[in-house]
Amino acid sequence: MPLDRERAVNEIEGFLLWEAEKDRARSRARAFCDGLPWLTDAQRxxxxRRYCQDRRDTSRAYLERIAVRSAALRTEYEGxxxxxxxxxxTAVLSGTVAVAALLTVAAVGLAGR
Known part of the structure; x- marks a missing residue:
């Protein structure tokens, strides 16, 4: 997949995941407010609104921490x-040199007979 297409797919996936997170926050906020039946419509x-904002802020901070850690792990693993x-x-080259040396010694030994 070309790099531009991969980037576009990643952006779309990120957008969809973020929208799903916002939907979860709204659902949880409604469920939370359902437990507070005395709230007026304005209070509700x-x-x-505040619950959703807090949830989005928490999720964003969490995702940013994950992104930083992922980048650090990627750098570490690449190293x-x-x-x-x-x-x-180095091991393959050393083995190849050793085998070549043994074959040379064997060939010289057989030629000397």
């Missing part, structure tokens, strides 16, 4: 992957 609206790749390449 204000409590729902580990590069180190492992270097070690593997």
């Amino acid at each position: 609206w204000e409590v729902e 580990v992957y590069r180190a492992l790749r270097r070690r593997l390449l």
Whole structure:
């Protein structure tokens, strides 16, 4: 998938996930207010609005922490992957040199007979 398409898909997915989070906040706010039957309509609206805003702020902060941690883990894992790749390449090259040396010694030994 081209990079621009991947980015667009990620943005759409993020938008849909955020909209779902806002819907959950509204549903929870309504359920919370249902437990407070004495609220006037204006009070209910204000409590729902504040509840939703608090929920969105909490969710945004949580997602930002996850994004920072994900970036840190990605950097860490990329470094580990590069180190492992270097070690593997070194081992393969060393093994290849060792096998070539053994074959050379064997060939020289057989030629000397």
